[in-house]
Amino acid sequence: MTYFLIALVVLTLITNSSYSIPMIYKYNNDENLDFWTPAKIKKVEHLKTRNIGFKTRNAKTIKNTTDSSKYTKSMPPLEKKYDIINNTIIEATNVNQFHYPIGLLIIRNHSGDLFTCTASVINTNNGDIGLTAAHCLFDHRTQSFYDDIVFSPGYNNGQVGPLGAIRVIEMIVTIEFLHNSDDQFDWGMVKFDFNMGGYPLKAFTGALGWTFIVGNNTPTTILGYPNGGNLQNCPNDGDTLCYWQGITHLAEDNEYYVIPDLEIGNGASGAPCIINYDPNTNLGTLYSNYASYDDLNEEALLPFYDPTEFQALLGEIIGF
Ligand SMILES: *[C@@H]1O[C@H](CO)[C@@H](O)[C@H](O)[C@H]1NC(C)=O
Ligand SMILES: *[C@@H]1O[C@H](CO)[C@@H](O)[C@H](O)[C@H]1NC(C)=O
Ligand SMILES: *[C@@H]1O[C@H](CO)[C@@H](O)[C@H](O)[C@H]1NC(C)=O
Numbered sequence: 659m660t661y662f663l664i665a666l667v668v669l670t671l672i673t674n675s676s677y678s679i680p681m682i683y684k685y686n687n688d689e690n691l692d693f694w695t696p697a698k699i700k701k702v703e704h705l706k707t708r709n710i711g712f713k714t715r716n717a718k719t720i721k722n723t724t725d726s727s728k729y730t731k732s733m734p735p736l737e738k739k740y741d742i743i744n745n746t747i748i749e750a751t752n753v754n755q756f757h758y759p760i761g762l763l764i765i766r767n768h769s770g771d772l773f774t775c776t777a778s779v780i781n782t783n784n785g786d787i788g789l790t791a792a793h794c795l796f797d798h799r800t801q802s803f804y805d806d807i808v809f810s811p812g813y814n815n816g817q818v819g820p821l822g823a824i825r826v827i828e829m830i831v832t833i834e835f836l837h838n839s840d841d842q843f844d845w846g847m848v849k850f851d852f853n854m855g856g857y858p859l860k861a862f863t864g865a866l867g868w869t870f871i872v873g874n875n876t877p878t879t880i881l882g883y884p885n886g887g888n889l890q891n892c893p894n895d896g897d898t899l900c901y902w903q904g905i906t907h908l909a910e911d912n913e914y915y916v917i918p919d920l921e922i923g924n925g926a927s928g929a930p931c932i933i934n935y936d937p938n939t940n941l942g943t944l945y946s947n948y949a950s951y952d953d954l955n956e957e958a959l960l961p962f963y964d965p966t967e968f969q970a971l972l973g974e975i976i977g978f
Contacts (some may be wrong), residue, residue: 776883779866785859828978870963894923
């Protein structure tokens, strides 16, 4: 009889969404990450949006997109499953539906100088994959990848997010950027070193959906950490998550998107360009990222993700 009662109680607890999994939050015990204190982060530079004069704009890469339709899948956004409260993993409740898939990317170059960009967790089966601008990962001056990068999802107002800083362990950029520093292909992916209670990062942060070829005149939200630039209602201090909302345009050759007269500023490189953004949940579907500001044409440049290339990069980074 007693046994039966206990079984009943357990069942009741499990169906209750606030059931707490007795697991202790021991993330960031990597002592090398102690380096990334909020005070240190405040002192960093914010990586300049690249501007190398768009010399490569006419150097078209011939792409065979004939059979890309089978890859033209999109992925919906994902709601987080768990929260961390008092060092314990708790199932997320309907009360706390705020997701934080967007975060500050902090990069240390080979001489120890620090820079920041913006990155976001995207919805993948792997769950530990993020997206950012290629120039935040690959240094065209030294022709090498930065090898010391961390990510703090939910970073805001100079404070690291609920999960602290998470190390990037793999990165990949488009072949066009790697070989030609082509600004139209200024995007890449990262894999995070994350495992908390057996769950991937997306389970705690939520993840942005992704889609391709959204067309001309697309209502868009961009979220990032700009320092400088001309974004309204934003301190532009590199430490505050700010947003821009407006319409993006397809450039004439349908190879990238632009936003006239928008310079978001340093630190916003890699900021996701999102459709169907919901400010209540902080989720939406990404289709590009803020790459750079073109001084010549006075417009923001947002790369066009080729579906085949996107899937190829995703496959490679998951497989690493
Ligand atoms: C492009 O793809 C089609 C269909 O897969 C193939 O038949 C064709 O040979 C490809 N062309 C090039 C230049 O690779
Ligand atoms: C976390 O623990 C502290 C100290 O035990 C307690 O005061 C606080 O209410 C707890 N917070 C939550 C959300 O449970
Ligand atoms: C690191 O960044 C600083 C500041 O931009 C630059 O002067 C230096 O050359 C960079 N070092 C390397 C090895 O890239």
